[in-house]
Amino acid sequence: MNQKRVLSIFGTRPEAIKMAPVVRALAAHPGFDSRICVTAQHRGMLDQVLGLFEIKPDYDLNIMSPGQDLFDVTSRVLLGLRAVIRKESPDIVLVQGDTTTCFAGALAAFYEGVAVAHVEAGLRTGNLRAPFPEEVNRTLVSRIAELHFAPTDRSRRNLLAENIPQPQIIVTGNTVIDALLWMRERVGAYPRSVWKTLFGETLFTRIHDNGRRRVLITGHRRENFGQGFKDLCQAIRELAMNHADWDFIYPVHLNPNVRQPVNDILLRLPNVHLIEPLDYAPFVWLMNECDLILTDSGGVQEEAPSLGKPVLVMREVTERPEAVEAGTVRLVGTDKTTIIAAVEDLLGDPSLYERMSRTHNPYGNGHAAERIVQELAR
Ligand SMILES: CC(=O)N[C@H]1[C@@H](OP(=O)(O)OP(=O)(O)OC[C@H]2O[C@@H](n3ccc(=O)[nH]c3=O)[C@H](O)[C@@H]2O)O[C@H](CO)[C@@H](O)[C@@H]1O
Numbered sequence: 253m254n255q256k257r258v259l260s261i262f263g264t265r266p267e268a269i270k271m272a273p274v275v276r277a278l279a280a281h282p283g284f285d286s287r288i289c290v291t292a293q294h295r296g297m298l299d300q301v302l303g304l305f306e307i308k309p310d311y312d313l314n315i316m317s318p319g320q321d322l323f324d325v326t327s328r329v330l331l332g333l334r335a336v337i338r339k340e341s342p343d344i345v346l347v348q349g350d351t352t353t354c355f356a357g358a359l360a361a362f363y364e365g366v367a368v369a370h371v372e373a374g375l376r377t378g379n380l381r382a383p384f385p386e387e388v389n390r391t392l393v394s395r396i397a398e399l400h401f402a403p404t405d406r407s408r409r410n411l412l413a414e415n416i417p418q419p420q421i422i423v424t425g426n427t428v429i430d431a432l433l434w435m436r437e438r439v440g441a442y443p444r445s446v447w448k449t450l451f452g453e454t455l456f457t458r459i460h461d462n463g464r465r466r467v468l469i470t471g472h473r474r475e476n477f478g479q480g481f482k483d484l485c486q487a488i489r490e491l492a493m494n495h496a497d498w499d500f501i502y503p504v505h506l507n508p509n510v511r512q513p514v515n516d517i518l519l520r521l522p523n524v525h526l527i528e529p530l531d532y533a534p535f536v537w538l539m540n541e542c543d544l545i546l547t548d549s550g551g552v553q554e555e556a557p558s559l560g561k562p563v564l565v566m567r568e569v570t571e572r573p574e575a576v577e578a579g580t581v582r583l584v585g586t587d588k589t590t591i592i593a594a595v596e597d598l599l600g601d602p603s604l605y606e607r608m609s610r611t612h613n614p615y616g617n618g619h620a621a622e623r624i625v626q627e628l629a630r
Contacts, residue, residue: 255285258628259342259366261333263291263315263353266428266551268301269532271348273430273621274371275307283629289336291315291329291353296506300531304435311336322352322385329356337364344369344399344628348427350383350390358396368393371427371624373400374407374416375550375571382475382569383550390571401624403554403615404574424623425616432555433618435536442537450534455525458499459541465498465599467491468542470549471566472505480586481510484566485517487591488546492524498599500524501538543605544598546591553581554615562608564594574614579607 258278262271268290278286289311292298302309313332317324329352337345337360345361347354348371358368370393380387391414394400400416402408403426411421448456458464471484492500504514504526518524530538536555539545545556548566556563557580564584565576575581584594598605 255283256344256628257285257287257340257342258344258346259287259289259337259340259361260346261289261291261353261357262348262351263293263298263313263329264351265294265297265301265532266549267348267351267353268298268305268307269431269551270372270427271346272301272305272307273427273434274346274348274624276305277621277625278628281625281629284625287311287340287342289313289333291325291332291357293325293329293351293353297529304532305431325352326356329353330360333357333360334364337361337366342366346371346628347393347397348372350375350386350393352385352389355389355392358393362396367399368397369399369401369624369628370394370397371401372403372407373397374402374409374411374421376407376410377569377571379569382567383473383571384475387571399627401620401627403620406574422623422627424627425618425620426554427620427624428551428554429558429613429616430618430621431532432536432558435532436540436559439533439537439540442533447534447537451527455499455501455527459501459538463497465495465544466542467498467500467595467599468538468545468547469500469502470505470545470547470552472507472510473548473567474509476548476566476586477509480566481513482517483586483588484591485513487588487595488524489517489521490588491592491595492518492521495599496523498523501527501542503527503530503535505529544595546595554613556580557613557615560609562598562605564591564598566591572615578610578612578614580610580612582608 278284288309290309291313295316315328346369347357361368400421401424408421545563563581568585
């Protein structure tokens with residue numbers, strides 16, 4: 253049988269989470285000779301996801317270097333992929349989302365005359381600078397790709413509005429839901445002692461204390477660096493001081509632009525728990541245990557509705573309006589007063605909380621990877 257040769261390229265934690273269901277489905281399908289190249293744009297955070305989903309890359313460009321900027325990442329990915337694509341000469345290169353790896357991967361394939369298929373195509377904020385540089389990355393990848401796997405009908409319409417031919421766009425749902433449901437099942441089978449050891453006795457007990465409320469926080473977007481992060485931390489500080497029975501659990505991203513303000517403003521508050529970034533399994537467990545999520549992450553906005561958790565998004569714009577429209581996500585920006593009011597409204601008003609935690613998820617039902625692989629096989 254003539255197998256199709258597919259080269260999947262990814263390099264960061266969220267890309268690995270979202271590509272894991274696809275590369276596993278490709279590996280299980282007899283019609284494909286599937287190869288994986290990781291760029292390791294984020295070394296440590298990528299490796300834990302590879303381990304968790306039992307993915308063994310065929311190539312590892314290992315491009316990460318201290319203090320890397322967009323010039324470093326883009327040029328290293330592009331140069332590193334030249335040899336890999338020439339050696340493999342795949343029929344299709346598969347890229348995901350909007351990272352620098354995704355953009356440089358698509359460009360490298362294009363230079364070598366290889367067709368590009370784009371997973372999670374068609375997300376747009378309409379503002380080239382937010383998120384930076386992701387909005388530009390995903391827009392440019394849409395110019396290059398020949399197959400566009402759009403997670404929702406809205407993303408399909410965004411692509412049509414940019415004159416992408418309709419037959420090249422397939423609505424699949426988002427593969428992050430496939431990954432999340434797979435992981436939630438596994439996590440549910442872990443003994444409680446695992447979490448007790450990982451989070452420590454105090455935090456573990458608080459997480460299970462029905463009299464307390466838990467807010468999970470993640471934040472790392474470039475466009476929030478500086479004043480945005482300071483305001484956000486001030487908001488958390490004030491909330492924590494005014495509500496001793498609420499806990500704020502914050503796995504702090506490794507980027508120094510994030511760590512500095514977080515440590516300056518939030519250290520030494522008894523109900524603010526600053527912890528190291530979590531591997532995907534404990535993060536899924538924690539999302540499931542918390543009452544509310546405050547985030548600027550894209551993936552978390554997509555995952556939370558499947559767990560029935562309301563999300564407040566600390567951004568001015570989002571490329572994911574579907575969940576805002578469905579009522580499970582609200583945009584609050586980084587203004588301190590707005591964040592405080594939104595958290596207090598939600599945790600203080602059971603009927604509002606109930607409405608926002610409805611579990612309809614516009615991003616899919618966990619079968620996106622299957623659809624993508626079926627389509628690639630055609
Ligand atoms: C706003 C934006 O442009 N975001 C892009 C960014 O991802 P995004 O903003 O989602 O990136 P994050 O680093 O927040 O990663 C989110 C993922 O990591 C998990 N998590 C989070 C915190 C933690 O401590 N541990 C952990 O495992 C979450 O469950 C989620 O699955 O790259 C993705 C991959 O191309 C794109 O889909 C997104 O559009």
